[in-house]
Amino acid sequence: AQTVTQSQPEMSVQEAETVTLSCTYDTSESDYYLFWYKQPPSRQMILVIRQEAYKQQNATENRFSVNFQKAAKSFSLKISDSQLGDAAMYFCAYRRGDPNFGNEKLTFGTGTRLTIIP
Amino acid sequence: DAGVTQSPTHLIKTRGQQVTLRCSPKSGHDTVSWYQQALGQGPQFIFQYYEEEERQRGNFPDRFSGHQFPNYSSELNVNALLLGDSALYLCASSFGTGRIGELFFGEGSRLTVL
Numbered sequence: 001a002q003t004v005t006q007s008q009p010e011m012s013v014q015e016a017e018t019v020t021l022s023c024t025y026d027t028s029e030s031d032y033y034l035f036w037y038k039q040p041p042s043r044q045m046i047l048v049i050r051q052e053a054y055k056q057q058n059a060t061e062n063r064f065s066v067n068f069q070k071a072a073k074s075f076s077l078k079i080s081d082s083q084l085g086d087a088a089m090y091f092c093a094y095r096r097g098d099p100n101f102g103n104e105k106l107t108f109g110t111g112t113r114l115t116i117i118p
Numbered sequence: 119d120a121g122v123t124q125s126p127t128h129l130i131k132t133r134g135q136q137v138t139l140r141c142s143p144k145s146g147h148d149t150v151s152w153y154q155q156a157l158g159q160g161p162q163f164i165f166q167y168y169e170e171e172e173r174q175r176g177n178f179p180d181r182f183s184g185h186q187f188p189n190y191s192s193e194l195n196v197n198a199l200l201l202g203d204s205a206l207y208l209c210a211s212s213f214g215t216g217r218i219g220e221l222f223f224g225e226g227s228r229l230t231v232l
Contacts, residue, residue, distance in 0.1 A: 004160075043206060045161070045223035091160050104151065104212065105174055106221070108160030 002027045004094050006109035013082045014117050020067075021077045021112045023092030031097030034068065034075045035106070040088040048090070051075065053097065079114075087116045120145060122224035124209050130230045131199050139194040139227045143211030150192040151221065152184060153208040161208055167192050196229075204231045 003026045013019035025034070036048040051059045051068050058066050063083075067076045079086055092109040123142045131137050143150050149168045153161035163176035167186035186192045190211075196203055206228050210221040 042225055043208075044225045045208065045210070045221075047220065093160075104149075104166065104221075105163045105176065106153075106161070107163070110158070110160050 002029075002032075002094050002096075002107050004092050004107050004109040006092055006112050008112045009110070010113045010115070012115040012117055013079075015082055015084060017082055018078060018080045019082055019114065021079075021090050021092075021114065023075045023077070023109055025073050025075065025092070025094050027073070027094065029096060033095045033097060034066075035093040035095070036064070036066070036075075036077045037091045037093055037108075038086075038088045039091060039111070045091070049077065082116050084116050084118065087114060089113050122209055122211050122222050124207075124224035124227050126227055127225070128228045128230075130232060132232050133199055133201060135199050135231075136195065136197045137199060137229060139196075139207050139209075139229070141192045141194070141209030141211075141224060143190050143192070143209075144222045147211035147213050147222070148190050149212045150186060150190065151210045151212070152192070152194045153210065154178070155206040155208055155226070157205070164194070199231045201231050204229060 005024045032053045034051045037045045038048050039045050049059050049061045049064050058068050063080045065078045089111045091111045093106045095106050122144050125140045151166040152164040155161040164178050165175040166173050170186045181197045183195045206226040208226045209224045212221050
């Protein structure tokens with residue numbers, strides 16, 4: 001079974017600075033997808049960024065980027081120019097690459113609570 | 119465009135009771151997944167519905183059951199509630215042939231079992 005590990009229960013960063021959240025995963029599959037989701041106090045999970053395992057290029061979305069190390073099974077999230085609105089729980093998630101419908105289950109880590117210091 | 123809506127937002131039950139949670143998917147979506155998020159934990163997959171059938175199931179007992187209606191809305195039922203069922207229950211919707219992993223989540227139903 002796949003597992004996702006987030007070893008940082010809490011992180012804090014000064015506003016406008018850069019912070020990196022860590023995630024490691026374990027899988028025997030070669031085709032899969034990785035995601036970072038944000039969960040603010042409103043509780044709604046919001047997709048931040050995704051990475052296809054077959055792509056060597058790291059994904060970026062504005063101030064958010066990932067460092068995907070497939071051999072090390074590591075998938076970290078870097079947030080640049082941190083803003084107060086970035087404060088939330090951040091979850092790393094894994095999905096099998098099986099294209100067959102019905103296999104869209106996400107496996108989540110335990111999350112990292114990010115605090116932004118004004 | 120309404121997103122994923124869930125009801126109720128909060129509810130309190132006692133052990134042994136039964137509960138029904140409801141979810142309306144985002145407009146245009148036909149697939150609904152349910153997740154359980156215990157306090158301080160990441161969401162755990164319960165099951166997924168498409169075309170009114172359960173397509174995939176996580177490691178949850180039969181006390182957890184669901185239903186999907188022709189309008190794609192869905193219900194999650196939990197029987198014989200245990201204290202350990204206290205959690206945030208998240209509904210997520212997607213379109214069957216859409217971008218992989220682009221799930222849209224609701225704000226959840228917070229269940230407390232006393």
